[in-house]
Amino acid sequence: MIFNEIKKEYLNLDSPVLIVGSGPAGISAALDLEKKNISSIIVEAGSEFYDEKSQSQYEGQIIGDKLESLSQSRLRQLGGTSGIWGGWCRPFESYDFEKWLIKKKDIDPFLEEACSILEIQNNFRTSSLSQDVNQIEYQYSNIQFGSHYKEHLNKSDKIKIFLNSQLTYFESVNGNITNAVVNNNDKSIKVKSNHFILAAGGIENSRILLWSRIKNKRLLDKELPIGKMWMHHPFIYGGKGIVYKTKLNKRFSKKFLDYEGPVHFTPSENFLSQNNLLSCSMHIIPNEDKKLKNAKQIIREIACFAPKLGNKLRMFLEKKQLYCGNIKMHLEENYESNNYISLDIKKDLSGVPLPRLNYLQSKSTIKSCKKALMSFANFCVEENIGRIALSDDIVNENKIQNIAGGGYHHSGGTIMGVNKNNSVVDRNLKVHNTNNLYVLGSSTFTSIGYVNPTLSIIQFSLKLSKHIKEKLA
Amino acid sequence: MSFFQFKKHRRNFLKFLGIFLFFPSKAFPKFNTKLINKRIVKKNKFTWFLDFNDK
Ligand SMILES: Cc1cc2nc3c(=O)[nH]c(=O)nc-3n(C[C@H](O)[C@H](O)[C@H](O)COP(=O)(O)OP(=O)(O)OC[C@H]3O[C@@H](n4cnc5c(N)ncnc54)[C@H](O)[C@@H]3O)c2cc1C
Numbered sequence: 194m195i196f197n198e199i200k201k202e203y204l205n206l207d208s209p210v211l212i213v214g215s216g217p218a219g220i221s222a223a224l225d226l227e228k229k230n231i232s233s234i235i236v237e238a239g240s241e242f243y244d245e246k247s248q249s250q251y252e253g254q255i256i257g258d259k260l261e262s263l264s265q266s267r268l269r270q271l272g273g274t275s276g277i278w279g280g281w282c283r284p285f286e287s288y289d290f291e292k293w294l295i296k297k298k299d300i301d302p303f304l305e306e307a308c309s310i311l312e313i314q315n316n317f318r319t320s321s322l323s324q325d326v327n328q329i330e331y332q333y334s335n336i337q338f339g340s341h342y343k344e345h346l347n348k349s350d351k352i353k354i355f356l357n358s359q360l361t362y363f364e365s366v367n368g369n370i371t372n373a374v375v376n377n378n379d380k381s382i383k384v385k386s387n388h389f390i391l392a393a394g395g396i397e398n399s400r401i402l403l404w405s406r407i408k409n410k411r412l413l414d415k416e417l418p419i420g421k422m423w424m425h426h427p428f429i430y431g432g433k434g435i436v437y438k439t440k441l442n443k444r445f446s447k448k449f450l451d452y453e454g455p456v457h458f459t460p461s462e463n464f465l466s467q468n469n470l471l472s473c474s475m476h477i478i479p480n481e482d483k484k485l486k487n488a489k490q491i492i493r494e495i496a497c498f499a500p501k502l503g504n505k506l507r508m509f510l511e512k513k514q515l516y517c518g519n520i521k522m523h524l525e526e527n528y529e530s531n532n533y534i535s536l537d538i539k540k541d542l543s544g545v546p547l548p549r550l551n552y553l554q555s556k557s558t559i560k561s562c563k564k565a566l567m568s569f570a571n572f573c574v575e576e577n578i579g580r581i582a583l584s585d586d587i588v589n590e591n592k593i594q595n596i597a598g599g600g601y602h603h604s605g606g607t608i609m610g611v612n613k614n615n616s617v618v619d620r621n622l623k624v625h626n627t628n629n630l631y632v633l634g635s636s637t638f639t640s641i642g643y644v645n646p647t648l649s650i651i652q653f654s655l656k657l658s659k660h661i662k663e664k665l666a
Numbered sequence: 667m668s669f670f671q672f673k674k675h676r677r678n679f680l681k682f683l684g685i686f687l688f689f690p691s692k693a694f695p696k697f698n699t700k701l702i703n704k705r706i707v708k709k710n711k712f713t714w715f716l717d718f719n720d721k
Contacts, residue, residue: 498707499720570715582712
């Protein structure tokens with residue numbers, strides 16, 4: 194059931210799990226717990242629909258390089274940021290887990306179920322185009338968790354969602370969380386439970402833990418690197434170019450490539466490990482604009498220095514046999530000591546300090562991006578698959594100015610690891626040195642690879658739900 | 667050819683002869699065919715990777 198405020202009469206009922214946040218992470222966990230016959234309460238800071246006042250509580254300061262503002266890169270309402278997401282889905286690669294405590298096989302069992310929550314096919318093929326370059330397949334989900342699951346949640350007697358209820362901090366006794374202190378319509382209410390799951394998104398998870406540590410010195414170890422090792426995927430224009438559709442398909446006879454959507458490439462595992470690089474993905478969206486303005490512009494440019502080729506390409510474009518457009522890239526980032534979340538002096542309406550994000554682009558990311566793009570450009574010429582141009586920012590390894598949008602995949606800040614010196618949560622997503630506080634979402638990711646995070650976030654939600662079921666048994 | 671030029675050529679020739687006799691593969695380094703057929707064009711803040719036959 195969904196309520197606009199906290200109903201005290203429901204708090205006394207036996208709900209062994211309290212979830213903070215109703216985004217993909219929180220709702221997926223609640224849905225799976227429901228299947229396992231376990232009741233949960235979700236406290237959600239936002240309301241059912243977009244609300245300007247509520248969204249303004251999502252502001253925060255960014256210091257350093259340019260990123261999308263914190264109030265524009267997430268959504269504070271039922272369903273969380275899935276209300277504005279793009280729906281691109283692909284699971285992590287096995288090599289993404291190199292630094293992790295767990296391996297891909299540990300979350301693979303939850304992939305099928307995660308796909309069904311997102312209503313996508315479990316089909317993520319990889320086609321090796323050369324030793325260095327792969328073509329990869331994404332699935333695209335249309336699910337916005339708020340609107341899509343609202344009816345189900347409203348009817349559910351196992352899930353209670355309290356809207357307009359902002360968790361401010363946790364209280365504890367001897368490492369056991371006893372209460373979540375929630376601000377509901379300007380009243381502070383203590384909500385008890387056995388297990389607390391923080392699923393408030395890639396910035397708020399750190400912010401809430403940082404504030405809880407200040408409010409309650411014995412709750413969280415002062416060594417825990419909360420807010421540190423923050424990462425995201427710079428989403429950039431790496432270059433532009435053309436790829437011959439028919440040549441690509443004929444040569445590699447991979448029929449799955451033959452669709453109208455974006456065409457995606459990534460450097461191979463071999464190429465990354467041999468060159469010691471971070472990973473990235475590249476994609477060209479054909480027909481980005483209906484009038485092919487951009488495609489025509491690119492071909493006109495080629496015609497300036499290769500007129501015959503330009504003419505040929507013009508014909509290919511007319512026959513719709515060309516992927517032609519900007520090359521957008523998601524880049525993997527590594528930990529940088531400059532990149533972390535801390536608390537500001539300014540506070541929100543509930544008296545919680547606003548987040549402050551320190552962020553600088555990393556040199557290793559830009560270097561990796563350049564090498565990957567050059568290898569792709571070389572591959573295109575050698576195999577006569579297409580022609581690629583790199584932007585000068587990338588060639589000169591400058592700070593990337595040509596941002597395609599983004600800073601949308603907030604990750605790290607409460608990463609998974611062995612102990613409190615290098616991580617915040619353990620392999621079961623439990624905060625070190627606590628008994629019953631868990632964190633869900635990309636803030637726990639030890640590394641972020643190149644893939645969009647939400648499918649993996651949901652796999653982890655299902656894994657945690659299984660773990661809690663086992664604990665309760 | 668001046669005396670010094672002659673000496674320099676002779677030195678280079680002897681160096682080549684030595685490498686050729688002892689490390690024949692190093693005397694003729696493999697041509698990087700991957701690089702040789704590429705044409706780089708810089709235009710409007712972009713660097714194009716083209717084939718030599720792209721006319
Ligand atoms: C423009 C855009 C495009 C994107 N496209 C993609 C994509 O194509 N593919 C992909 O995989 N990912 C994409 N993402 C990222 C994706 O939206 C997130 O990975 C995903 O929503 C994270 O889920 P979450 O549940 O962890 O956090 P969120 O979705 O952010 O949900 C957190 C929830 O917690 C609530 N909350 C916050 N603080 C509190 C508090 N103190 N108390 C109670 N509740 C609280 C919030 O209101 C919110 O409902 C995109 C993001 C953006 C902004």
